[in-house]
Structures are given as structure tokens and as C-alpha cells.
Amino acid sequence: MKHKLLLPIFLFLSFIARSQEKILDARIWLDGRTMQDLVVAGLEADHGFYEPGVYFRSEFSSLELIRVKKAGFRIDTFETDVQARYLRENARRQPVRTVAAADRSQSPCEDFGSASAETPVNYTYGSMGGYYTYEEYLAILDDMHAKFPHLISERKPVHESLLTHEGRPQWFVRISDNPNTDETGEAEALYTAIHHAREPNSLTHLIYFMWHLLENYDRDPDLRYLLNQTELYFIPCLNPDGYIYNQTTNPDGGGFWRKNRRDNGDGTFGVDLNRNYGYNWGVGNGSSPTTSSEVYRGPAAFSEPETQMARAFIEAHNFEVVLNCHTSGNKMVHPWGYENSVPTPDFTTLAEWLTRESGYLHGSCWQTLGYLACGTSDDWMYGEKDRLAYTPETGTSFWPFIDQIDGNNKSMFQTNLSAAWYALGGAVIRHLPGASLNGNVLQAPFKVRQYEIGTAPVQISFEALSNNIASFAPVANLTIEDFESSSFVALINLSGTLQPGEEVRFVARAERQGQIHADTVVWEFQPSPYVVAVEDDLESGSGIWSPNTFWGATTEYAFSPGKSMTDSPNDVYTEMENFLITKDKVAIPPDATEARLRFFALWDIDPGLDWAQVLVKTDLNAVEEPLQGSLTTYNSNLAQYVYEGTHLYWEEECMDLGAYLGQKFYLIFSMISFSGNPDGRDGFYFDDLVLEYRTESGVHTIELHPECQVSAQPNPASGQTRLHWSGEQGVGHQLDIVDASGKILQQIALPEDSGAYTLQTAGWPAGVYWYRLYSDRGV
Ligand SMILES: [Zn+2]
Structure with a gap:
């Protein structure tokens, strides 16, 4: 009593x-x-x-x-x-949600890896000042699984027996093509939030990102490729006790409890979980031994169940990268925390790429904040477990107002997505639109993007899947800088003349240091839906262009062999304002429904006071109107889209001319320099320019088919092996087992989109066997 x-x-x-x-x-x-x-x-x-x-x-x-x-x-x-x-x-204030300005799938120009600015349809605001209560958060995880059971697992406890001081599990979910299985060999990434209880915007930006993945898997082939081959793990609330404490004291938001809820036995509560990890725990002044301190490190390294659970989870997986999400400060912090140094330059290289859209300041704790912190999650994850671990700090306060949540969610979107691509790694190959037939040669442009640090040759190879292919012209090895991309045109020699409706099917592979990415291409021969209005391979020099003192054709670089066009053909560029303009106006007829300008480009331009642009003007005296393309960047001083900085690889540019249907205009390339070019840069180059349009009746002639995946466990096998596959939804599949001589040993009909099949191999002689997954639309 x-x-x-x-x-x-x-x-x-x-x-x-x-x-x-x-x-x-x-x-x-x-x-x-x-x-x-x-x-x-x-x-x-x-x-x-x-x-x-x-x-x-x-x-x-x-x-x-x-x-x-x-x-x-x-x-x-x-x-x-x-x-x-x-x-x-x-x-x-009112909640905010943004919708896409236009449906990207309707644009004649598409790029891969580009982020959507659209708030996911399923994204909701919580009742705690716009943030989720703990119960609302769990209901969202359940709702995700109910709506997308083929992409996200049911929530499960991070640890099978450990619970927080107040008796709660931490929950995790897995997002992948087979979300209920930990598939051997798939790259893994981990996202956590709420080490600190009062940082709810870190939880919401993960929920936002997760909804985006789930909603766009079916319609975005890049995302599908990514999720088919990776497993993304989420622990969106690592500190449930602290989070619920804030919700209890401040039900409308604004609770400022940071630590967990350990009873320290002296009237104080809480350990700072981000000072409790066991790598250089308690050294120097990077944490506090005082129980009332906000950075109380706890009585011992890993004294807290929350960090123990996280430790066990990290040890049970092979994460390529970990984002431990916090708020606030618009920064991204990485090891070391305990001393003033960065353990490997990889942290900086990857951080630059991860923050390229958010612009977050990045560096070690000392570099970004000028002090030391020991016992942090990132130090332990890297120091003990060799994982590249980052702490993004989103937003400008612990409780951003409700109308700031959406913007903060978006500011982390590219970082979250890029971390997954980095986990996948290798050089990802994808065909671009615009394949064309030249006699009996199919010319198919490809782009390869490297999600890897360090240059290593990327080897391109092809495999014919249809018997109308005679040979593939060899492609020289590509050397691609960290996170950059490179383009090339594959030349496929056909064995005869194609009939309308006939398909050319092949696989393109990019191998980098043993890691292979593939793209299956099915190209159906149809008269091109695009009508070429202007075409210039720049081999005839000035050709369609008015004479010009600066611009000229050069053999220094060229995308298609021979020449390209540049602003300074004989030297580096000088201080100038110079325009290359077509002799005649270009016309897009009024019945066109789509028009686009395509060309390949590379450039090296001082990003301060110099830029290049593509412009149109409807009359010689009219104002030039700059075009936006998939490779332009926004220059906020000019308030226009430009080319600036360094982009030393040929890449295909595509510009939507939908605003000029039914119009006549001059096409202009400009190179502007006010800097005097102190670094001796070489300016802008372009090649293989095509301006084309289409009318209503056209059909797209090249299609990407979702990659079908097969894996065998164990491999090698004796007796039996289990095959896991995932293919295209709503399409029947067939699996062929082929021996080294090409003989089909077994054909298996697979009724489902994905699943597993046990293959009896006991009677087979020792050797190498191939499997091939077919759908009626691709291989
Ligand atoms: Zn924090």
C-alpha cells in the first residue's frame, strides 16, 4: 500500500x-x-x-x-x-503537399536517376503538429505492408528478445522485390531515425521516401531495377520511449526530450543514445559522465537496450551504407566524431554526391560543428564494422512548422535515394530513347552511370536474344569518374532486312570489377514516329550555321567519329559573348504533338561568371529564350538554365520543344564569358544534333522491359538448389535450364510474378549450367 x-x-x-x-x-x-x-x-x-x-x-x-x-x-x-x-x-499554418508540375512520363525527354518533386499520394500528416504520434507511425508501417505486400515486409522487432527500458521493441521493415526474404547476395542499406526523441522530421522524411519507393516501383524502371537488386532496411524510430515521452508531455508537438528514458536513479532520466556506442566510448570531452547532461553517455558502452538492438542488427547484416537521420542544421556529419580527422576520403567523396541537391554542409563533427563527440553511432559503425555511416541533420529547428515539413522531407529525398544506388554499386547500364536503323545496322544509344568510388574500366558486352542479330560492334572499355556517367552508341549488325513489326532483342551488360549490371532491350522495327526537321553530324563544318568568328568544327573531340562543334576550336575560350545561330529558321508544323532537340555534349566552363546555353528566338530582333534540358543546371543569378562547371564525358542532352509547336525559330548555341577564363578551360562541345517532332499517330519504338531476376541457392549445388525469381507483373514466365553446350535440359512454367522453385540436380553431371527466365515480352 x-x-x-x-x-x-x-x-x-x-x-x-x-x-x-x-x-x-x-x-x-x-x-x-x-x-x-x-x-x-x-x-x-x-x-x-x-x-x-x-x-x-x-x-x-x-x-x-x-x-x-x-x-x-x-x-x-x-x-x-x-x-x-x-x-x-x-x-x-497549413500542411503543404506538392504535385508534379507535369507527368514526367508524358515528356519526350527522360533521364534516369532523376528525383521526383511530387509528394507521395499516400503521404499523410500526423496529429502531433503535423508529425506522427507513435501509434500513427506504426499504423503507417502496417498500411504500407497492407497496400504493397510484394514490396515491403511486415514490421518486425529489430531484436527477438531485447526491449527498451519501458518494454518496447524497435521495429524494422525491409523494402525489396521479395521483402519477406533476406536474399543472399543482394546489396543492403540501412536507414534509421529518432536516436534523439525530439527530431520528428527525420522520421517523416523516411516515411516520405518509403512511400515514394512503394508507389513508383511499377512505373519507374530505374527504381524497379534498384529495388529488385537491393534490400533497403528501415528502423524509423530507434528511441520509442523518448518519442512517446514527448508525445505525452506535448501532444500537439514541441516536446524537447532528447535522450532515452533510463531511470538514472538520482532523479534524472535518460542516456544520449548517440554517445552510448562502443567505439572510443567516453574518451576526451566528447560526451558527459553527468546524468543530467543532454549528452550523458550512460554507465558503460552499449549499456542501453536501444544501442544493443542496433548493434545486433548491424552485425547480422552487411550494410554498404547507413544513414542515421537526425534534425537539425542542414548538415551531413560523418566520422570521426571522437577526434579531428576523417578516416577515409571515401566519406567526403560519397558525401559530396549524397548532398548534391540538398547542398548540406558535410564533414566530420569537428569540421561542421567545431567540437568532438564520442560514442556516436557512425564512429562505431565505421570503426568497428567498416560501414560508411552518415548523420544527415535536416531542417532549421527541432520542430519545424507544419508547412516546412514537406520541404524538409524533399531536401533529403535525393540523399536517401542516392544512398540506395551507392549500396547497389557497380556501373548501371540503360538504353536511351532514340535508337535508329541505318541500313542493316541498328544504332542504339546507351548510358552507363557509375555508383562507385574510384575509377576502374567498365567493360561493355552484348548477348543476342533474337536470331536476326549477326554481330555487335565491340565497345571500348569505359573509364568513368566517381558517380559520373558516360554514353555510347551500340552498333548492332543485323543479318537481313527487318520487316515492320519484327523485334531485335538483346542484353547489354556493363561489368566493373566483377560486378555486372544488365539491360534487356526489345526494339521493334517500325517506321520512326519522329520526323527529323534538322539533323547535323557536324562533319560538314559550318553546314546549317551562319558564319561565326569563334564557333567552329573541331577534330579535337567528337561523339560520332570525325568532328564536333565548339565555341573555341583552336584554343581555350576567351572573354566573349558569342552566339552560333542557324542560317535559317527551323519550323515545327502545327499538327506536331511533341518536339524535341537532341544532341551529345561535353563542357568545361568556369562556374563563376561563364556559361553556355541553348536558346531559340522567333525573329532576329526577338529576345532569346533559353531552353531547359536534362543536363542543364539552374543558375540562380541569371534565373536561367545553363551549362557550367565540368562535364568531360559525352552525354546525350534532350530538350523538350513542346512550347514551340507550330512555330518557326532560329536555334542558337551561346558561350558567354566574363571571367576571362583564368583557369584556361576549353568551353562547350556538341555533336550529332537532331531536332525532331512527331504527330499523334506515332508510337514509341524502343521499350524497356522490367529486368527479370533469378538467383540460385546454394550455388554451386549438388542434389538440389532453390531458384528464386522475380519478373514482370501480370505476365507468364518460363525458366529454361541449359547446359554448357546450349542444350535445354528442363523447361519450367512459372505462373507467378515471383517466387521460388526447388530444382532437382542429383542426376546431372558436374558442370556449369545456365538458367534463362523468359516472359512473353523479354528475357
Ligand atoms: Zn539528433
């Missing part, structure tokens, strides 16, 4: 103590001291805005600010009650 009476009183006191601790928005001046001095004085400095050597601004508890003031720091306070401000402001 005594206990029953004591308990409520204790809880009441604890609530009073908690409610007195106000959260303030403040700037702390460093005045010649360092961030490390701030951390030693008792501050949590993981998240916030750091002006190196000058100040640190974030949201702090009154207790933290008292400590810092005692240590002699000057403080400006912008808001004395961040939680009240949050509730007041948030109530005035």
Missing part, C-alpha cells in the same frame, strides 16, 4: 521539475573560445547553426544556458519559450 501512495506523488514532482525547464532560442558568442569549450561547459551542440569561430545558434534548455552562462559565455536570447512559439505559430 505504501508504494501505491508514493508513486503518484513522485510522478507529480517529476512533472513539475520538467515543466519548469523552458526551451530557449539563443545565440552563444564564442568570443575567442571554441565549440569544444561550450560542450565541456555542458551544452548539446549536435544540432544547430555554427558560424565558425563566431557563434552557435540553436534551441537550448534553460539548464544548459545556465551552465554556459556560468562558464562566462555571452548569450543573446531570441525567444524565451520555444514551445509556446511553436504552438502559436504552428496553429496559424
